[in-house]
Every structure is written in structure tokens, then in C-alpha cells.
Amino acid sequence: MVRIQVTEHRFINIHRSSLCDNCSVQNCTSLIDSRVTDCRDFKPIFSVFLKCRACGRIYDPYRSLCSLDYELCPECNHSVDNAPSITFVCRE
Numbered sequence: 001m002v003r004i005q006v007t008e009h010r011f012i013n014i015h016r017s018s019l020c021d022n023c024s025v026q027n028c029t030s031l032i033d034s035r036v037t038d039c040r041d042f043k044p045i046f047s048v049f050l051k052c053r054a055c056g057r058i059y060d061p062y063r064s065l066c067s068l069d070y071e072l073c074p075e076c077n078h079s080v081d082n083a084p085s086i087t088f089v090c091r092e
């Protein structure tokens with residue numbers, strides 16, 4: 001789990017294991033015991049946007065669940081880590 005400061009007094013916890021662990025949707029039909037990293041129905045408990053330290057792009061930290069550095073957007077993280085990754089997509 002990663003703890004991210006989003007405002008002066010607010011922190012959010014991001015569970016790295018699966019996007020579903022961060023989702024507020026009940027009765028989700030996601031794959032059980034799979035690592036879901038992308039879902040069109042994903043709804044976080046708090047909507048959070050961060051500004052990338054490197055390129056300044058605004059991004060959603062929940063969409064970069066696999067990122068190693070949460071101060072970087074997914075694209076800048078990919079330029080650091082070019083290892084292939086398996087993506088499970090949560091679908092009905």
C-alpha cells in the first residue's frame with residue numbers, strides 16, 4: 001500500500017495489489033484473485049489528480065497502479081521501467 005499526500009491535510013492510501021481494492025463500486029464483477037490494473041467502471045472513493053514531477057502532466061494516480069514512483073505520471077514511469085507487464089482488464 002502506498003500513502004500519497006494530495007493536499008496539505010489529506011492523504012489517500014492506494015492499494016497496489018489490484019485496482020479493485022481501491023474501488024468504491026459494490027458487487028463488482030471483476031476477476032477474482034487476479035490483478036486488475038484497468039477498469040472502465042472504476043470509481044475511487046476520492047477523485048485524486050496529481051501533477052507529474054517530470055513533465056507537469058495532470059494524472060490520476062489510480063491509473064498508474066503499477067508505477068514505481070507515484071510522483072511521476074504513467075508515461076514518465078514507463079520511460080523509467082520498460083519491462084513488459086501483464087495487464088488484466090476488469091470487464092463484465
Ligand SMILES: [Zn+2]
Nearest residue numbers: 052055073076
Ligand atoms: Zn510525466
